[in-house]
Amino acid sequence: MNIGDVSSRSGLPAKTIRYYEDIGLIRPHRSANGYRCFEEKDLHKLAFLGRARALGFTIEDCRTLLALYEDDSRASADVKQLALEHLSKIEAKIADLQAMRDTLRELVTSCAGDNRPDCPILKDLSGAE
Amino acid sequence: MNIGDVSSRSGLPAKTIRYYEDIGLIRPHRSANGYRCFEEKDLHKLAFLGRARALGFTIEDCRTLLALYEDDSRASADVKQLALEHLSKIEAKIADLQAMRDTLRELVTSCAGDNRPDCPILKDLSGAE
DNA sequence: CTTGACCTTCCTCTCACTGGAAGCCTCATA
DNA sequence: TATGAGGCTTCCAGTGAGAGGAAGGTCAAG
Structure with a gap:
């Protein structure tokens, strides 16, 4: 091929x-x-x-996974550990993004989105309290 | 300073x-x-x-936001649009990550994680049906 | 006078590719 | 047999958003 x-x-x-x-x-x-x-x-x-x-x-995870895959004497615990670590990174990322999403949603909702310059989004970014 | x-x-x-x-x-x-x-x-x-x-x-978004912030004659609609586009990208990323998380959770749950080589995670990655 | 904390520029590295240039190779068609 | 299209090769550069570090200038305190 x-x-x-x-x-x-x-x-x-x-x-x-x-x-x-x-x-x-x-x-x-x-x-x-x-x-x-x-x-x-x-x-x-x-x-x-x-x-x-x-x-x-990640690529490096993939390298490890491939090696485990090809190692007949592997312990499934090693695979599981790698997957668990990856899973927790993903969960952390989701949490980060959800926090951003929630803030953004609030800001977007509060913004009129018209011709006038007043904008709660910019106000928030500029550090209003 | x-x-x-x-x-x-x-x-x-x-x-x-x-x-x-x-x-x-x-x-x-x-x-x-x-x-x-x-x-x-x-x-x-x-x-x-x-x-x-x-x-x-993104940095380019930030550049635009700063310009809007400094433009007294801006329309809040422009800010809102930028924020909405960003919001939908974030939501898409969350959805992607959640799909990964769900699959990973299933795989992790089904893996014994012991000394034996049998591993449903590797089995799945290798294309088992 | 020295020491240590700052500051400067410049260069390289990250991650996982992607795009493009320049140049062979192969196959089908005229 | 020539030609053209499309596939293959290598190599170089760029992406985003900085981080790390080297080599060297500056400043205030002791």
Whole structure:
């Protein structure tokens, strides 16, 4: 398989696949003409990476997850711990964003949104009490 | 005021303040010795920027907000629109993160987290159906 | 005179790609 | 056989919003 094939089959852009090779996540062979030559195993890895990234795992997490995946003597506790840490980061981010959202909603609601210059949003940003 | 003073009074790191000057958000004067020399007005702007950034507005949004703030003939509708667009981006991000969180929670819950290698998290990432 | 706390500029690094340029390779068609 | 399109290669630069650090100037106190 050439890169275009794995790209469409994995859903990852070719650029991303080259990048993953660059940073050592995959190691496709090369054909005589210099083209990358992917096997099913590579495609499988790429799909794995795509799903892990879609769950928000960092590249370094993905590297660890792949290593665990390929280690038959892994302990599921290690995977779970990684996932739990990631989960708590996500939950923290959600909380941050929700706080922003709540403040913004209030501000937006209180702003008339007309032709006049008076604006509670700007007033709040400028430090009114 | 030197940069250390505005830094502690605005809560922004000196690095950030220099960066904001670099990209043209503020234009402090210079003393004879080459030090940046901030007035109350600059401090006010920095505090404004700090609050806008804390609400998640991008730097370019902040630039626009500052311009609106300083424009006495602004229409509050322009501010409101900017805030609404930002709000919907935040809401979209929250939704994305919540979807990740829900999936991760399920996976984490179903994983024994013991010494054995069997792991539903890896199984899911590897594309099991 | 020295010490330590500030301040300056400049350069590099982050993260996970994305875009683009310049140049091969391959295949189908005229 | 020439040509053109499309796919592949490498390499370089840019993204956002700063953070980290080196090398060196400045200032007040002891």
